[in-house]
Amino acid sequence: MTEYTIRQVADKTGLSMHTIRWYERIGLLDEIERSTDGRRRFGDRDLDWLDLLVKLRATGMPVAQMQRYTELVRAGAATEPERLRLLAAHRERVLADLATQRECLALLDYKIMTYGGTPRERHRPKEDQ
Amino acid sequence: MTEYTIRQVADKTGLSMHTIRWYERIGLLDEIERSTDGRRRFGDRDLDWLDLLVKLRATGMPVAQMQRYTELVRAGAATEPERLRLLAAHRERVLADLATQRECLALLDYKIMTYGGTPRERHRPKEDQ
DNA sequence: GTTTGCGTTCGAGCGCGCTCCAGCACCTAC
DNA sequence: GTAGGTGCTGGAGCGCGCTCGAACGCAAAC
Numbered sequence: 631m632t633e634y635t636i637r638q639v640a641d642k643t644g645l646s647m648h649t650i651r652w653y654e655r656i657g658l659l660d661e662i663e664r665s666t667d668g669r670r671r672f673g674d675r676d677l678d679w680l681d682l683l684v685k686l687r688a689t690g691m692p693v694a695q696m697q698r699y700t701e702l703v704r705a706g707a708a709t710e711p712e713r714l715r716l717l718a719a720h721r722e723r724v725l726a727d728l729a730t731q732r733e734c735l736a737l738l739d740y741k742i743m744t745y746g747g748t749p750r751e752r753h754r755p756k757e758d759q
Numbered sequence: 760m761t762e763y764t765i766r767q768v769a770d771k772t773g774l775s776m777h778t779i780r781w782y783e784r785i786g787l788l789d790e791i792e793r794s795t796d797g798r799r800r801f802g803d804r805d806l807d808w809l810d811l812l813v814k815l816r817a818t819g820m821p822v823a824q825m826q827r828y829t830e831l832v833r834a835g836a837a838t839e840p841e842r843l844r845l846l847a848a849h850r851e852r853v854l855a856d857l858a859t860q861r862e863c864l865a866l867l868d869y870k871i872m873t874y875g876g877t878p879r880e881r882h883r884p885k886e887d888q
Numbered sequence: 889g890t891t892t893g894c895g896t897t898c899g900a901g902c903g904c905g906c907t908c909c910a911g912c913a914c915c916t917a918c
Numbered sequence: 919g920t921a922g923g924t925g926c927t928g929g930a931g932c933g934c935g936c937t938c939g940a941a942c943g944c945a946a947a948c
Contacts, residue, residue, distance in 0.1 A: 636895075647895090648937055655898095667944050669895055682870075685863040693935065714874035721867050724860060731857055734814040738850050741811075745843040765925075776925085777907055784928095796914050798925055822905065 634672040643680050650680070656693070658683055658700050689724045762792075763801040772809050779809070785822070787812055787829050818853045 640647045653659050659679065662670040686696055699716055702709040769776045782788050788808065791799040815825055828845055831838040
């Protein structure tokens with residue numbers, strides 16, 4: 631039953647303390663436990679949840695959709711089919727995005743080669759410039 | 760020596776006509792040729808360049824950096840080493856981003872499987888309902 | 889007792905990347 | 919002549935996702 635300050639959570643998640651508080655305000659987090667003087671004390675469960683949020687954001691899910699998902703989770707097991715649909719749809723978008731990225735990467739590699747660099751040996755010093 | 764209206768270019772690139780004009784205004788495009796009545800007539804070279812811009816944006820390059828790159832290209836062959844550096848750095852970011860995306864995708868897949876196979880959830884905002 | 893450090897709230901502000909609008913100009917068809 | 923379609927310009931506005939600031943509270947250190 632480890633507890634963390636908001637600062638520690640910020641460090642662990644890569645979010646800013648501001649953002650974490652904002653996430654709570656807009657309903658992405660359940661009310662966080664407080665210590666006697668009113669400071670947030672995050673538990674492991676909170677960290678896990680934040681971790682999921684961070685990954686959803688990192689894959690481009692809009693905040694509004696994360697709110698929707700959060701609501702569904704809060705609403706209980708009956709919403710699992712819809713949660714599944716939501717995540718599956720998001721997964722499709724991520725896959726599509728990955729494909730696009732790879733495609734663009736190919737052009738990038740090509741251009742880098744035409745400039746005389748070799749993508750696979752890019753860390754070499756400028757010996758062949 | 761094909762020519763295209765801004766509408767055709769918008770269709771081909773997926774950008775809006777507004778965005779294309781804006782790109783020109785902020786210096787991402789060289790001045791585009793005009794027909795006698797002042798309308799833009801894009802050539803194949805313009806399309807190629809726009810295509811690069813679109814791909815750079817699609818991989819998350821900030822507009823400011825595209826402006827920088829454009830300046831370098833305009834400044835002539837002497838800037839090729841710096842262009843190379845810029846593109847190579849961007850390539851690294853794209854690779855890192857791809858890695859992140861794949862990682863997040865794994866969690867997504869896992870969660871989707873748990874919704875398909877098990878009733879209980881592992882992550883949740885807080886307590887069971 | 890006061891300074892320092894860390895946290896709190898609430899609301900305002902910001903940076904980015906567009907997006908839209910008003911008002912105008914031109915060309916073609918009717 | 920006029921209606922409709924297309925495009926022009928300059929500038930204002932917008933949605934998103936934070937980000938910051940002011941004013942405050944508590945508590946340990948000096």
